[in-house]
Amino acid sequence: MPWVAAVARLRARREPGVLVTVATVRGHAPRKAGAKLVVGRSESWGSIGGGNIEAVAIDRARELMEKSEPEPELMDFALNDKVTGRHGVQCCGGAVSVLLEPLPVVPAVAIFGIGHVGLELARILARHNIDLHLIDTRPDMLTDERLGVLGDAMAQIHVHHTPLLPEEVLEELAPGTHVLIMTHDHAEDAALCDAALRTDGLGSIGLIGSAAKWTRFRHRLSTEGGHDAATIDRIKTPIGLPGIAGKEPATIAVSVAADLLVAFERDVR
Template sequence: MRWRDALHQPDVTLWVTVLAVSGSAPREPGARMAVQPDACFDTIGGGHLEFQAIAHARALLQQGVTRHIERFALGASLGQCCGGVVWLLFERWDAAQCAQMQQALRGEHTVCRLQALHADATGAAWGEVASLRPQLPTALHTALDQADAPRCQWLQQGEQQWLLERFPACDFRIELFGAGHVARALLPLLASLPCTVHWVDSREEMLPADVPDNVQTEWLDLPEQRVAEAAPGSFYLVMTHSHAEDQRLVEHILRRGDAAYCGLIGSRSKRQQFRQRLRRRGVSELQWQALTCPIGVAGIRSKQPAAIAIAVAAELLQRHEARQLQQQGRVQAQA
């Protein structure tokens, strides 16, 4: 389970965040887990470091400590060979902070969290970068202005220190059409990724009532209506129970022409049939080339829903990360 799944239980939870890293370490700054007296959510890298962090967090919970920073050397004492150093932040959040975090994780717009870490610090401030500027010394304003700033920064000046976290607007938006076996196997994988999922089916009874926080379900008699409403640069997965419905969806997506990915479940034979039909309906060859079918990373031949789901999730990650690198290259070129 993810650390965000504990946000509805602030009274019994302590959050552990990788604040900074020197040298080699299992997770990056910003990685987080939630620790409760009898449960843990997510991971900061596993191994003896995580074992020690969990024990430390539970001790702090018993003591009622609100905030604490601890340094861990990943050497012989922890039985790990990474050789680096990790600083972990242990903190309690009240219900208001948890609500702010839930809002930030929805990814509707970019927001930052600025948490003072010195002894007399109070709760975190939330907002856009510009609104947080007055709360930092002038010498640290450059950290707010970095175009390629890391998601998590540990800022220090003298005895004062802050955690600055950025929660960017979500650019990994998945439009999932169909609620069959593969879609249901795929959903738990997507739930654990930094994405949002809009899950559509024309059969109301197929959509479960209980879904992860980053998933929204919608029943539509004509699922292609959702294509018109989706954000530019969305990742589309078409895997409905009907070839006719699949074809209508693919046609609408290709005609839009702004998909980051358009994947259709099926064989090469299905791809060829759709190509002939859609070309007759006026879909150009250039538009057609945007379709991926079959879907999933190469080398996985199993037809089991779970295996297909893993292959598809891996392909989505590949496409998303390639797109991020491309966008970062554009930003650097313009700088």
């Protein structure tokens, strides 16, 4: 499997990994500079030459995966019969340096409702290295023309048009996904709140709306949904940073995005 495909596989599985690259070669070595190996928790793809170099690099890569904030690092190997490595001797006669680059699990966000605020929020979040899910029951909100403003996205964008039951998308989301509920329909919002509270493994759950709306929702989630107070408190409303009171879509989007960035930092600690 090509290393690019292996990196994509780890990302799709939401598993950490490490990209190992032969950075420099002096003299004779098993592989030329640029050879790559992708290491996952239980699998690896590609090769940087086998033998002690590769085995030690894999060991170190898996140690890095266990760190909360791993950083890239270089490893140097002398390939001669006077150096005994952890996994044996390689006596090609040269020297090799290997770069290990951690591939962390990227944050994931699901926006339910791609109206004025939802689209502004998507525009901001799309500039970050995240998995971004855009969900709406209205097909005209998800046209290629309307989403064209996301054409330069760094994020991997997943578009879900769900005409009837948008809450079904919740079951498809990876563990830890942050959910934002901001549809055009309060009944749809209420159904999504109830379903989100019943979905294991989600990250934060945010609901856009007024204090009056939340009072009605709390009552309904308690009486009709059967959720206790602690469970209902998982839903954050209002969303965004406190103190930013503007109601323009772009202002709300900036506030919500900033609050999410704080949550992302918290997730990696």
